[in-house]
Structures are given as structure tokens and as C-alpha cells.
Amino acid sequence: MAEVITMPKLGFDMAEGTLIRWLKAEGEAVTKGEILAEIETDKATVEVESTHSGVVRRLLVEAGAVVPVGTPIAVIGAPDESIEDVLPGEKKGEQAEEKTPTPAVSSKTTEMTPLPVTESGVPIAEGRIKASPLARRMAREHQLDLRQIRGSGPGGRIVRRDIEAALAAQPEVVTPPAVSAKPSEVVPPTPVVSAWKPVGEVPEDQHIPVDRLRSIIARRMVEAKQQVPHFYITREYDMGALMELRKALNAELPEEQRLSVNDFVIKAVALTLRQFPALNAALVGNEIVRYGHVNIGVAVALESGLMTVVCRDADLKPLRLISQEMKDLSARARQGKVRPEDIEGSTFSISNLGMFGVEHFMAIINPPEAAILAVGAVREVPVVQNGALGIGLRMKATLSADHRVTDGAEAARFMQLLADFLEHPYRLVL
Template identity: 50%
Template structure:
């Protein structure tokens, strides 16, 4: 029996979504649970599963179209089934075509450099902006591909995923691929500063959502902050021993230790692993740790579910998978929903100490700095030791300074005696 697939609601405050790309073509077989389409929301580009099995009979909206939630977007039927679409849809009106605006614009010089090719169709001649899908931008940033050198095959000349992949596989990649950044450093932004020329960049859905959410948090939540320095000498030594002989992709990171330590410490402090509504404080039965991931156009939080029940290797593997899916634009809704506590770690950038804004409705967030060798005094003697600073930002409506301080003290048991983590 034919079934209508609707634009799903992928968040409590989602009102509409942009169908970035169909992952199944018309006439193609599909099983329940298979990925049907890439949907862009205010938070991320997510892959949406099919709720039915059969054959994709009809796409009701084109790619790169923004439609309200609950609007029909596709019809799935059994193979060979004859379907009267008008009767099936009944009173459900098809969503009006609404082309999605480029979510992030990237400037290029108004005139091409001598010897360069003509501007591609993906470049707006009036604005000087490059039109590209979020997925294409994520892949281009990861592979250091210059989007300005590509021709877009999407609607209106928009650069899509297949254009970037084709450039990487063909000889044109030699012109499109930029020089790689130094190991451990983030890829450079596509936008380049042009002397004497202002650049206007449209605010992406993600950046707009971050700004609104953080402004509300900063204005409405009574924050307080606690900073503590942790002796992580034993942790760094254990990490070194654990990583000996491992491939690069299987190494345990400092952040993996932090996630596990936080998860175990939260067991003893239900008010820190909590959220607040208008009428009550909810102490969560599960410990789901959100890990902030930096993307080109903003910050996403991916969620390690039941982190207190996972060992260091499991946490490292899952965090790596989630982070890669975020960069590739292949996240699922469950990857970013349900966190009960959040960690923001900028240690890999050499940041010693910072404060983060609470991610509502959670009670707290931990800002983690870099582990560094510094001069320390022990038993009256000056020596070198490993130290790492972390700052807890907490909601004073849910917890208070003394309780939060005990939590930070309890966290030291795991960070300074890391054998407790295994």
C-alpha cells in the first residue's frame, strides 16, 4: 500500500527544513530504515530514514527546496502498484516551491586572475558569492578543495556533493585542491580577505540558531563559573602507554579521558546531570555527554549516549564517528539530540582556559583547556608537571557553588587517578 512520506520534525523548535538532496531516486527500491534524503535544519544537515519499504514512486519536492514540517515530500509504494496520487494526497496540498537560499556565501575577486578560466555557473556575477550545498562545503573543507574552481550541477548552478567528488577523482582536482594545512591545524576558511574590498556573508541557518540560542542562554540563565587546575601527569602517561603500537585512527585522545571521567563523576551529582523546565528540575536517569564539534559555519554538539557505561575505546570510536559524520553532513537526528551535559574542548588549539555558555536546558557545561607542561611547586621544590585547566559554567537555578565545587573536586579523582577510568 502506498505511503506518504512527510517532512519530519527533527527538533522541538523546527518549523521547516530544506531538502538538500534525495538519496534514493524515483523508481529505486528502498527498505524501511534506509536513508531517503539529506534534510538541513537550523542545527545541522541530517540524513533521514524511510518509514516504509517498497519503491520510491514519486518525489513531491525538488532538491534544494525548503518546506514546512509535515508537508508531503515523497510517495513510497509496493512494486508494480498503481497509485492515484491525487486521491492518495487527498486534502494535503503540495508544498509551494521555495528555493533555499545559500546558507553560507564565500567571496571571490570581482575579476578573474590573468590566465584563469571564466567564472563558473556556481558563482553569482552580481554578488561574487559561491553557491554550494552544506554537504559540498563540508567535503571541500575536509579535502581542501577550492569551490571557486568548480562548476555546479545543482539547481541554479549550485555546487553539490557529486561536483566535489568528481573534481577529486578527475584531473581537474589538481586545480581545485588547495595546499593542505599543517598537521593538526584546521583547514583554512574558503573566504579570502581582499584589500580594499568588504565581504558580505549571509548568515547560515546553523550560525543564526547558535546566535539566538546563546543570546537567550546568556540573558536568561544566571551563570556562575568555577575553574580548577588538574594534575594530568598520570593521565598523559597512561594515554602514551595505551597508544603505543596503535594506528592513528585508533588512538585514545585526552578528550576521551575527559568524557569518561565526566560521565562517572555525574553519577554522584544528579543536579549537575539535570535540566530545568518552567515548573520542575529533571534529574536524568541516563548520562548522555554532548561533545562540541567545530565546523566551518558554526558549532555542533554530538551526543555520546550512556557514556558512563562505555570504556575509553568505545567513547573514542563513537566520538570519532560522530565528528566525522558532522563534518560530512551525514548526521542523524539521534546523533545531536538528548544530551544531559556538554563538554567544549579547545585544548587542541593551545587554549589554556576559557568559559563556555550553558547549553539550555542543561544545568552545566565544562570548558576544557590544553594539557601543558608547566613549572609547579611540590613539597617546596620547583619541578615540571602536567596541568590542565577546566571551567564549569553552571545554572544557579539548578545548582549552587558549593555543590558544583564538590563536583569539580570529585572529577579530580578520575582525571588525576586515571586507572579509576579502566
């Protein structure tokens, strides 16, 4: 029997998603678990797997469309069976997209109420330009002004074909050949003057539309700071033994498998959380949920903002497996190829800015989690040991915790036990 594929809910607060592109066309065979489409959520571009096997009988929405969660997007069935009974009917008429020809696009463009436009035909969409993520990236790469491009996608949305058309319409710039000056025409060097002269022209102001990921980050961070009563605890850790162990282990590993400081931190935090379940928790409604799994979310820096990828059951995994998983997760995040399980289900988060030379900072809690650890750089600093001044390797870390879930003394004990693992790192490999 034919099955209807709907826009999946890929996060607890997801209300809609943008269908970036179809990876299967109508008439193509697809198996359960095979990648069907790429969908942009509030957090990332996610590869969505097919939940059924068969033939793609009908694609119900166009690439670039913004679709509410639960809306039918495709029909999969046998090649010769009727699909009329499962197609969206009158009850879903408000959500189903009618297909009508327009002069600017092929005859399969989605009919929606047109947005108001300026005299130059630029869509006006509540203060921001509607464009697909791919179109925005192409515009940045080719230095195109999206405000000068008329969108042909649903509701005036700018899509790839509009960028390609704009590029094709640009006149080719021909650089005239350089003419060598004759010896008699050589201009003498300008004498040095004391007066200041500006170098070049002052660039014009840039007005950059806030993209979907940045707007979601802004909304969630404002909610977190307004609704979650943060408190902070900072501690400095002696990293000398850990750095020596890391050096010795990496000497035995191929370059692509070498361990980072963050791999050790993830493992140490996961083992510490096993003894502090109140911090491996979330406030959900009127109850505190203490999670059985220890899933560490790690912030990854992207061009458009931060994304949290999840190392699941980090307390049960060896360092080498944690390291390999983090390399794979970070690569998929930067390529925009994350899967739903890559970014959902974290129970505690780590934000590490040590690779940028940051000594100390405080992170914002990622709701509904109870805490996040901000990790700084490992630095050589002067230290006093046994009454003598010397040089030591130190790292500062700051715990941001939700005061509704935990208290200062418990958070301080967490940081104290974390020191036992970081300062005696052989416990992390035994």
C-alpha cells in the same frame, strides 16, 4: 497500502528543514531503514531513513526546497497500487507545491510567489541571498559572487545547476607564456630606500551572508545568555598520572585507535555525573528533569560553526569504545553525514579547546541542559611540591552552570570529584 513520508522533526526546536537532495528517485525500490534523502536542519545536514518499504511512487518536493515539519515530501507504496487517495489534497493545498514549467528550469520547478529582484536579477530575500548549502560551498570553492547569480530554484533560490551554469559561462583565462629577458635587457635591482611602501593592494571588504547554521547558533546563544543565569567555577587538575597512563595504553594500540585526552575527560565527567544527578539535568517548564542516561555532548568545530555530537551512556562504556565512537561521530559531522541520533539527546556538554593551545575559557550553556564543561590544554607549568619548585603537567577546566538548577557548593563538589578521576586515572579503566 501506500504511505506518505513527511518532513521529520529532527530536534525539539526544529520548525522546517531544507531538502538538500534525494538519494532515491521515483520508481526505485526502498527498504525500511535505507537512506532516503539528505535534509539540512538548524544544526546539521542529516541523512534521513525511510520509515517504510516499497517503491518510491512520487517525490512531492524538489531538492533545495525549504519544507515545514510535517509536510508530505514523498509517497512510498507497491508498484501497481493507486496512490491518489494518499496524495495531498485540497486541505493541504497551501503546503503542496504545484509544478509548472519556467524558461530557466525543467518543467518540474516548484511554483512559488517570486521574490523581488534587483536590476541584475539578484533575488532580494530579507537581507540575505537564498542559496542551498551545496551552492554556497561550490561558490566559495570557485570564488563566485552569489549576488551576481540568478537562482532558478524555488522562490529564486540558487541551487547547484545555477553555479554550474555560471562556471560554464565564465571565459577561459589564458596566461601568456613567460618571455625570457635578454642579457642586455636585464633590469638592475631596485636600490633599498628608507621610505615605507605598501606591499600589494588592500583587499576589498567582504560581505558574507550569514548561513543557516551560523544564524541558529547566534539565536540560541543569545537566548542562552539572556535567559540562563550562568555562574562559573574554574579548577586546575594535575594531569601527570593521566598522561603517563595514556602514553602506556597508546603504546599497545594501533595508531587509528589511540586515545585522546578528551576521551579520558568524557569518561571522567560521565562517572562524576553519576554521583551528581542535579548537573545531569535540564529545566523544562516548571520542573527539573534529572536524566537516567548520561549522554555527553561534545562540541565539534566545523567550517560554518560548532556542532554538538552525542556519546550516549558514556558512564557505561570503556575508553576504547568512547574513543572510536567520537572519531566516527566527528568524521560524520565534518562530512555533513550525521544521523538524527548523532546530535540529539545530550544531557551534559563538553567543549575542549585544548588542541588549539587555549589555557582557559568559559563556555555558554547549551539549553535546556544545566551545565557545560570548558576544557583547556594540558601544559607544563612551574609547580611547588613539598616545598620545592618543579615542573608539572596541569590542565584548567571551567564549569558553567545554570543557577536555577544548581548552586555553587554543589558545582564545586562536582569539580572536586572530577579531580579524583582525572588525577587517579586507573579508576577510568577498571
